[in-house]
Amino acid sequence: MSEVKAAIEGVSGFQVAGVHAGLKKDGLLDFALIVSDRPCQAAGVFTKNEVKAACVLADMKKLAENPDHIRAVAINTRCANACTGQQGIENADKMAHYTAEQLGCDAESVLVLSTGVIGTQLPMDTIKHGIDLATGNLGNDWEATARGIMTTDTRPKYASVKVQTAAGETYHIAGISKGAGMIAPNMATMLGIIVTDAGCAQPQLQHALQTAAEVSYNRIVVDGDMSTNDTVFLLANGASGVTLETEADRAQFQDALEALCVKLAQDIVRDGEGVTKFVTIKITGAPDDDAARVIANTIATSPLVKTAFYGNDANWGRIVAAAGRAGISLNQSCLKLWFSLTEDAPNPLQLIDNGLPLNYSEAEATSIVNEPAFAVLLDCGAGSGSALVWTCDLSHDYVSINGDYRS
Amino acid sequence: MSEVKAAIEGVSGFQVAGVHAGLKKDGLLDFALIVSDRPCQAAGVFTKNEVKAACVLADMKKLAENPDHIRAVAINTRCANACTGQQGIENADKMAHYTAEQLGCDAESVLVLSTGVIGTQLPMDTIKHGIDLATGNLGNDWEATARGIMTTDTRPKYASVKVQTAAGETYHIAGISKGAGMIAPNMATMLGIIVTDAGCAQPQLQHALQTAAEVSYNRIVVDGDMSTNDTVFLLANGASGVTLETEADRAQFQDALEALCVKLAQDIVRDGEGVTKFVTIKITGAPDDDAARVIANTIATSPLVKTAFYGNDANWGRIVAAAGRAGISLNQSCLKLWFSLTEDAPNPLQLIDNGLPLNYSEAEATSIVNEPAFAVLLDCGAGSGSALVWTCDLSHDYVSINGDYRS
Numbered sequence: 001m002s003e004v005k006a007a008i009e010g011v012s013g014f015q016v017a018g019v020h021a022g023l024k025k026d027g028l029l030d031f032a033l034i035v036s037d038r039p040c041q042a043a044g045v046f047t048k049n050e051v052k053a054a055c056v057l058a059d060m061k062k063l064a065e066n067p068d069h070i071r072a073v074a075i076n077t078r079c080a081n082a083c084t085g086q087q088g089i090e091n092a093d094k095m096a097h098y099t100a101e102q103l104g105c106d107a108e109s110v111l112v113l114s115t116g117v118i119g120t121q122l123p124m125d126t127i128k129h130g131i132d133l134a135t136g137n138l139g140n141d142w143e144a145t146a147r148g149i150m151t152t153d154t155r156p157k158y159a160s161v162k163v164q165t166a167a168g169e170t171y172h173i174a175g176i177s178k179g180a181g182m183i184a185p186n187m188a189t190m191l192g193i194i195v196t197d198a199g200c201a202q203p204q205l206q207h208a209l210q211t212a213a214e215v216s217y218n219r220i221v222v223d224g225d226m227s228t229n230d231t232v233f234l235l236a237n238g239a240s241g242v243t244l245e246t247e248a249d250r251a252q253f254q255d256a257l258e259a260l261c262v263k264l265a266q267d268i269v270r271d272g273e274g275v276t277k278f279v280t281i282k283i284t285g286a287p288d289d290d291a292a293r294v295i296a297n298t299i300a301t302s303p304l305v306k307t308a309f310y311g312n313d314a315n316w317g318r319i320v321a322a323a324g325r326a327g328i329s330l331n332q333s334c335l336k337l338w339f340s341l342t343e344d345a346p347n348p349l350q351l352i353d354n355g356l357p358l359n360y361s362e363a364e365a366t367s368i369v370n371e372p373a374f375a376v377l378l379d380c381g382a383g384s385g386s387a388l389v390w391t392c393d394l395s396h397d398y399v400s401i402n403g404d405y406r407s
Numbered sequence: 408m409s410e411v412k413a414a415i416e417g418v419s420g421f422q423v424a425g426v427h428a429g430l431k432k433d434g435l436l437d438f439a440l441i442v443s444d445r446p447c448q449a450a451g452v453f454t455k456n457e458v459k460a461a462c463v464l465a466d467m468k469k470l471a472e473n474p475d476h477i478r479a480v481a482i483n484t485r486c487a488n489a490c491t492g493q494q495g496i497e498n499a500d501k502m503a504h505y506t507a508e509q510l511g512c513d514a515e516s517v518l519v520l521s522t523g524v525i526g527t528q529l530p531m532d533t534i535k536h537g538i539d540l541a542t543g544n545l546g547n548d549w550e551a552t553a554r555g556i557m558t559t560d561t562r563p564k565y566a567s568v569k570v571q572t573a574a575g576e577t578y579h580i581a582g583i584s585k586g587a588g589m590i591a592p593n594m595a596t597m598l599g600i601i602v603t604d605a606g607c608a609q610p611q612l613q614h615a616l617q618t619a620a621e622v623s624y625n626r627i628v629v630d631g632d633m634s635t636n637d638t639v640f641l642l643a644n645g646a647s648g649v650t651l652e653t654e655a656d657r658a659q660f661q662d663a664l665e666a667l668c669v670k671l672a673q674d675i676v677r678d679g680e681g682v683t684k685f686v687t688i689k690i691t692g693a694p695d696d697d698a699a700r701v702i703a704n705t706i707a708t709s710p711l712v713k714t715a716f717y718g719n720d721a722n723w724g725r726i727v728a729a730a731g732r733a734g735i736s737l738n739q740s741c742l743k744l745w746f747s748l749t750e751d752a753p754n755p756l757q758l759i760d761n762g763l764p765l766n767y768s769e770a771e772a773t774s775i776v777n778e779p780a781f782a783v784l785l786d787c788g789a790g791s792g793s794a795l796v797w798t799c800d801l802s803h804d805y806v807s808i809n810g811d812y813r814s
Contacts (some may be wrong), residue, residue: 047733049728049732050730050731050732050733050735050737050738050739051728051730051731051732051737051742052731052739080724082594082724082728082738083724083727083762083763083764084763085740085761118723118724118725118728119724119763119764140785153660163782170553222481223710223711224708227728228728228731237767286604294704303630303710303801303805304630307805307806307810308809308810310806310810311809311810311811313810313811316526317487317489317490317524319466320458320523320525321456321458321489321634323457324456324458324459324635325455325456325458328457329457330458331457332458332459333492335458352490354466355458355490355492356490356491357490357526363630394710394806395806395810396803396806397804398707398714398806399714399717399802399805400803400805402714402715403717403718403802403803404718404720405717
């Protein structure tokens with residue numbers, strides 16, 4: 001933790017704050033601000049939900065028009081600012097404008113994120129109070145900032161990495177995220193903000209983020225419900241003096257960024273609502289990679305598979321049946337299935353060969369799914385497509401958390 | 408019930424039995440047999456799962472080759488005969504052969520159905536014992552027969568209708584089904600067997616069943632998991648003397664068949680695993696009917712929507728967000744949403760107009776979702792496509808039932 005802290009505090013030119021604006025009860029941190037001391041190149045990936053929150057619409061426009069001098073990201077909890085119409089758009093604008101005023105920059109340089117209840121308007125007085133507090137408390141407390149964007153997350157999620165280039169220079173990447181949680185609200189919203197003090201041209205930065213999101217945030221499934229607010233930003237301010245000029249530099253950055261995003265994404269699953277198991281689904285031998293992903297997601301969202309995981313039940317029939325209904329052409333007599341503790345463990349336990357159960361040890365299979373983290377490996381014998389997805393079980397607590405009335 | 412009983416017992420030329428073969432414990436009925444005294448035209452619809460049980464593969468072949476002199480359907484519980492390879496196919500054949508021997512007919516005339524655990528072989532001695540008992544107990548006890556195919560269903564599902572033709576003749580349609588339940592096993596299997604003493608050419612019969620299944624069995628969602636064994640049969644033996652010769656006769660038959668299938672299908676949802684709410688999802692204004700159905704199914708399978716129903720929470724944000732992630736192009740500012748007790752109630756409560764929440768009464772909305780049955784009506788404002796789907800909530804009991812270890 002202290003290493004992470006040292007690394008995250010090493011990111012140059014960024015200041016952050018997590019404060020209690022009054023959106024949550026009991027003094028919990030509920031508002032966060034991330035500020036760069038100089039303009040950033042900024043990249044973003046957004047929810048594909050047709051129903052998009054006002055902040056998402058506002059930020060998409062901003063990044064399309066003005067991606068090269070972003071200065072800050074302001075984030076509130078408890079209100080998603082989704083299904084809020086014209087007033088919602090105006091409130092998102094006001095949130096950016098007021099933040100810009102306090103920071104002495106242009107409103108076009110401020111991105112805003114919201115998470116929480118759908119269909120209620122932002123309480124603008126409380127939001128402004130949060131902006132006042134946050135701008136007055138800027139520093140390097142990344143943990144508080146990560147706490148400031150939590151909803152039903154049980155712990156803050158932050159990560160950082162220090163990278164040394166071939167030329168011996170160093171830069172940092174740091175990020176926070178919030179996960180599949182709810183307070184009163186409605187959606188398993190996912191937010192991520194990543195910053196780096198490396199410099200990078202915007203098109204390359206956007207490409208780097210999209211590529212990284214594809215193998216991290218886009219590979220996690222808690223319950224299959226996609227939010228109206230999902231957003232990940234990547235801001236690069238160049239304060240380290242390192243600029244990613246060469247292919248080799250960018251490749252090194254990509255590796256570091258992907259590792260960081262994978263950690264943050266996996267943390268979201270591990271801390272998902274009611275989660276007791278972290279499960280890796282690895283598909284191989286699918287017709288192509290896209291087909292593999294569809295199969296992996298179908299298994300990962302199957303209530304019967306997820307409840308079996310919760311029940312410590314090595315119930316491979318449900319996994320095979322879920323694969324079979326994924327809409328991908330399969331030959332059932334070619335299926336092979338293994339359980340193991342990690343997706344690349346040396347001796348996975350094979351349960352199915354050529355579509356038929358082997359004479360495996362049920363006790364051994366059960367001992368694997370009894371672990372808090374394990375992997376399911378399915379080979380379809382139908383090609384060379386593969387996919388890796390991280391998911392979780394479906395527990396009584398998931399039902400309790402989401403069956404509770406909004407209050 | 409007595410009316411149903413009278414009508415179901417009026418089906419001519421069919422005899423049925425439900426017996427305890429020894430597959431279940433405690434003397435519960437676990438094996439069923441339906442026999443016609445003369446050859447039937449037979450139609451079938453089968454699971455679209457790529458992983459198909461041996462009985463499904465055997466029956467698909469039989470109906471393709473020999474759909475016009477089917478005599479019987481034998482059904483066992485506790486073992487799905489899925490993922491059982493060549494031995495599974497041979498066992499399905501043996502089950503048909505032994506039944507045929509006892510009935511004195513051709514094995515090609517006997518259809519077999521299985522439901523239960525995936526990946527175990529049929530216990531053939533017990534199956535034969537069931538066939539012996541059932542053939543010795545043929546009569547008109549449709550309730551026992553419906554009980555004989557139950558898994559975790561809490562009640563038998565059967566229905567019948569007496570139809571009077573324009574010419575004043577009468578015939579009957581009767582059916583049983585089992586639903587989204589499990590014992591030890593793995594799959595929310597759905598089986599249905601419908602018989603009629605009307606006569607009908609096989610191609611028309613197949614068309615009638617497919618059309619009826621499309622608006623009944625294919626419109627229900629408990630958990631979105633599709634079985635390896637789902638099958639519905641329709642057998643017509645002509646014993647009433649009525650033959651469906653004219654378009655008008657067939658239209659009348661279609662109406663009666665669809666009403667019967669809708670009842671049996673809805674009964675499956677009402678008795679679904681852990682179900683406390685029966686929810687009708689009606690989509691209008693979608694780009695087309697297929698798009699409407701995709702939206703309806705996305706809402707019906709959303710864990711966040713289903714847990715909100717369970718929690719008596721009129722949580723429209725989750726419904727709108729689920730619609731938005733269905734993969735159908737929507738304009739969020741055109742959405743309208745109502746809650747009501749039935750899909751065609753005269754004064755539904757409107758919650759959303761033009762994508763924005765109205766100033767509706769939360770108490771009134773809550774009182775609707777507090778009911779054991781209610782309807783959600785979503786108009787997408789994007790065309791004339793519509794769809795109706797019946798679904799249920801996701802409860803703690805669902806997790807308990809499916810998280811329990813197979814035993």
